[in-house]
Amino acid sequence: MPTVTFQSVSKLFGDIFAVRDLDLGINDGEFVVFVGPSGCGKTTTLRMLAGLEGPSFGRILFDGTDVTMLPPGRRDVAMVFQSYALYPHMTVYKNLSFGPESRRERSAATDARIHEVARLLGLDGMLSRRPGELSGGQRQRVALGRAMVREPKVFLLDEPLSNLDASLRTQMRVEISDLQRRLGVTTVYVTHDQVEALTMGHRVAVFNKGRLLQVDTPRGLYKSPVDRFVATFIGSPRMNLAPSTFSRTNGSVAIQFLGTNAVLTDWQSRALERIGSADLEIGLRPQDIHWVQDAPTRCNHPLFGTVHTVAPTGAETFVTVDIQGRRIDTRFPSFSRIQIGDQVELAYDLADIYLFDSATGQNLVHVAGVLPPRPAPDSRPAIVVG
């Protein structure tokens, strides 16, 4: 399976950059997910990879060979679309064999491959049915199967699960990830759903306004986002943001936000010192804010507020707390006894806060290249509020 390389690739539609200065390398057998909001350039990038769009500038390489000018048919890529694009009047078998047949490749080996793909996808009992007689998930599997029968060098999937209901989507995510692992085919998958991206990708590429902002492992993106956009796009509910001021005394840096003061850790102070930013914004993920009674011992910084909304989901409860006129999202365990209007004391660990330059949005710790130390294991067991 080939490596895929984008070298300074841009795509202009009229005078609009759909994709701008894209440099990205995808490893042999890797599963990379492109994620970002609508219109950020994900599909255009995928279509350039497939050869359906030509880049305005730059080059695309497969295994070091320039394929920029190669037509789609000669790239050995297979693309699966959101719409399935199945032939409704043909049986599942005919849909799977259409590609090889149109290339006059019908043989016992092709027939064996179709049966093998059908078996892998759990379609072997449905080969004589037509798409209209299948569920959404089964249709999507036929679309995948059609791509697999081709044994392509690169798999391209454009929002293939968007038409499915939530539970089927979850199931198909696991199936596609499992299939990709077994086949080992270099795969690029486009979605606007960050949960899908994190659960499926070996690495995830986050796009916004035509630019690739960051490509990293799911953990890398979540723990060390380059900027405020990536930080708030990845993770659900979204990371909380609050403006902050800071002051320096005797070599240490104190921050003031959401009505509290805290002295930054050494490594945070170093990051701030190196950048010397004037306006600071603090980021704090909902799951890093705890009800004080249940907080791990390391979470020894308080926040005080009034409960605004309570939304139990079963496994956890989403609680919005009004702190200094700001709605702060939190996630509490299971069915919390908290009620709207309650005055609550919350706690966080200073090591869990993110420091953003409020003008540029850059994550100061990431930009400064400071590595936060790993947190010490908690000495207190987490308590589930029943």
Ligand code: ATP
């Ligand atoms: P979505 O998730 O909504 O599909 P996307 O991230 O895949 O969005 P693209 O489809 O790549 O985004 O579009 C990127 C930008 O390029 C958008 O501003 C879009 O309007 C524009 N664009 C895409 N295709 C064309 C085209 N054929 N002609 C003109 N503009 C286009």
